[in-house]
Amino acid sequence: MPNDPRIQPKQPRAVELLAFPQVQILDVTGPLQVFATANDIAGGTMPAYAIHVVSQAGGAVTSSSGIGLLAHPLPPHGSALDTLIVAGGPGIEAAAADEALVDWVRLRANQARRFASVCTGAVLLATSGVLDGRRAATHWSLCAELARRFPSVRVQPDPIFVHDGPAWTSAGVTAGIDLALALVEEDLGRTVALAVARYLVVFLKRPGGQAQFSAALALQDDGRFDALHGWIGANLSGDLSLPRLARQAGMSERSFSRHFLEATGQTPARAIETLRVEAARSLLLDSQLPVKRVARRCGFGSEETMRRGFLRLLAATPQEYRARFGS
Structure with a gap:
């Protein structure tokens, strides 16, 4: 990938959203819709993003709300990847206990230009070691626990999302939309990101300076x-x-x-x-x-x-x- 993400690449930016059984559905569909809308608004001869929901087994993944998602199998490590996003949800602990999945996340994150988590997805990134020494956000209710379990991760309890080098991590649930908008802004510029936010009827930057809650x-x-x-x-x-x-x-x-x-x-x-x-x-x-x-x-x-x-x-x-x- 070029050093400047706003330089139009020769292929759509490959985005993989990792899901697992009992995933929080908004952690997946929120960012997914932001990238899909960015494709519609940015126009051009090819889409800005090639978006795939992936899971360990592929096929149907049942979310914590009972709604099923169709996912692709985990791509091999040599395939092209721009952005890896790990969703959160009640099933995150089981996902983080799966050594094969943790290894895949570690290798895939290191291959990507950037990697991210939504809500409690930070647990899986932290387990893989890719957040060591970095600042990170997660759902407000998990901040203390994440800091205790992973002392090498510098947990930030207040922001909606945190950007530290290639790592992007967000707070709870709908904060994944804020994070995805920030990624679009980095790639395609503020004008496109603002147009996406307006179309989705959300803030590009929430009032109050991104705090999770008052x-x-x-x-x-x-x-x-x-x-x-x-x-x-x-x-x-x-x-x-x-x-x-x-x-x-x-x-x-x-x-x-x-x-x-x-x-x-x-x-x-x-x-x-x-x-x-x-x-x-x-x-x-x-x-x-x-x-x-x-x-x-x-x-x-x-x-x-x-x-x-x-x-x-x-x-x-x-x-x-x-x-x-x-x-």
Whole structure:
């Protein structure tokens, strides 16, 4: 393949979508439809992509929803390949336990110009070793487990998708559409990718800068702290110290810290930082306020404190974040 993926190749770019029993059907059909629509929109004397759903045995593959997919057998390692995409789903653990399939994924990924996973498909890529030393995304519910099982993989819990060298990994289910749109943009340019997104009635880049879910959603619990979360959201620029939060919750500091962590999975300090970063993200995208004013309005105290929070949670400075996702 040429070094510049936007140079029209002599043949359609071969894309293989790996399926397996109990695959999540949207992990397959979402990216599949993006590439198919790109073929329709890009036009030309030949399609931009030659797309194949493949599986170990070929033939019918039953998805987790009960809908069957028709798949080609696994291609031999010498056949042409541009992009390998591994889907996710409830059957991913059985797929990752199959040594022959893992070996095929490893060899095929190393042959491809790029390789990708959707949702929990990152487990199969990680098992094959091709994500070692790389940043990767997966479904939010699996991030901690993936990081524990594969310490050499630098799991990123927040983004919709992550691009690190030839590796592209996405978050849960419909994030495969976001990832496929990014691949089309890399290959065919923003104009084509935007046209595909418009035709499919989806965002080329989701509002909110690609976060998997809001901080408020991540903090949902059994209801014990609903009122407190509402109060925090209305007072981000005020005093949100541990003593103040404990008083607002009507608990001792020690009891509050323990119960809050138990209910939300986060310490109060990390939760406050996450909520402030989310509020700052919105202001950076939806206003022209200087970064220093955004930091004050969201309660960071200083621009440097906000910068450290952004780097820790989003792996980007506020300025980089605005430049990338702002209008």
